[in-house]
Amino acid sequence: MLAIILTSIAYASILAIGCAAITLLYTSTRVFSFAHASMVSWGFYLTYIFYKLSQLSPYLFMPFAALIVGIYGIIIYVLIIRGLIRAKASEITLMMVTLGVDFILFAFLNILIDYFYYNFKWDIKNVNIVLRDLTVATIVNTSVKAVHIIAPVTALLLLLLMHVFLTKTSIGIAMRASIENPTLSSILGINVDMVYMLAWFIGSMFAGLSGSLLTMLMQGSSTIGSDLIVMYFAGSVVGGLQSILGGLFGGLLVGLSERLLSYYLSSIFPWIYAYRFVIPLAMLVATLLLYPRGLAGLVERR
Template identity: 35%
Template structure:
């Protein structure tokens, strides 16, 4: 029904979108880029490996388990590492470096787990470079992972929108993003909001990773390698907007696969090895031409449109006469005040 490259592109875009939402939300709350975010996907990858290869169960049992594990790790990192460093007045640079250190530790732990499983089992198990396409179901000649991730993305986008616009917690979250000090003065528990955001982003990243081995190869460092695309997606959409992360994630995911495929087909197959140049190029162009991303451009357009509309209203005879009347009244009041 669909060419294989289209299936690859849509599945990859769905996974990048989930990761980009989490990365952007963490940045908005903590005001630092979490460079360990991609490795949360590694937790999901090896959760699926444990379920499908070690326990020989249906791989679709792994997504909820992966979400819970990733969420617990994410919240724990915030409470134990980030909050502790903040108590000692750590700078944003120090906090960013701490996420890089956490990334190294987490990748090392995944490698240790992979080696442990390989050495502790009697049967030969490939704990690196594994893929479970053969375990996936098909519906209408479409792979199950494509259907599942697409439905999940639609549900995730609608849920986040409703949470941010219709719930008290969503309003508290937006207030924390805008100004955490002012939110605290208004009675918002900023620590609780921040903990939940790390809980949610860790869960989403791990959830994304749990689907990855059903179509792509899984390794301890796979999630880490995805960070280039995730970071580029957040910048492209606008790192100050969750909605921008959604747009940027999908655009970059599709572009990375489709452009690489076209280059490999019409120029040289060896160019497929340089796929990472696509997100790096998009990242560079975005930073040079539109640092605020797509949502920043949209916001500027809205502001410009509002300014034009306001000027048009102010130049109408009725409004102009009203403004002149108010100005005369203000001047009269000031003069009377000076006389008294």
């Protein structure tokens, strides 16, 4: 029982980090990024590959994996998104172009996997290192794994960091201003382009971090991102797509309800467990139809 609660909280926190990423990209550049899927997969695999090469704790490499994916974000922004935003492309065009980016990132990830297969004889089409996680403590016959602590703490830390960054630092305030009104901010001398680039860097980094934390929680293949992308979308829409904090809470809510709610319901109706993926989707649709402003709308200061 406790094990399920712990896993659910860790899963929900990881989801929340990814939802914050989607929300950040949407609020800043109006891009609802399909490329998020492959970024998560890249974070997942980079962490694994570093771990496998060095045999050290995977946690050490998570920041590096996140950083590399963050750099992808900068490259994507500079090469593709910037031009399209200047050309005033519609939201749908931007969405479609990130789909193209997603295909390319996905292809290169698989090429990397094949490379390790042919040259190192690693069969890493399916990755499972969940059991390698450290056991921190044992409470009532339930072993508390490191990821059960680290994932929620990371999410909380990011929440605090983002809050401080957006309200206390001048770059953060510049970012909020550019999101609110790009024209006015550029008149005031804020380099909106740099701010957007930073947003893409941070957003992609969060996506990569979300993926790299997943290595310790579930097994997966290169499609782990695209399998979970609908959950990430659901979390960010439930969060309201307006503030990063909303995205974090939305992801938390969706993750918890997918795991815990389906667990509780399945003790009453055993057949329901197979349909647990429908819960987040139903939440997404319900949010959009009933209260499109989402969780962020509830606490909006106006």
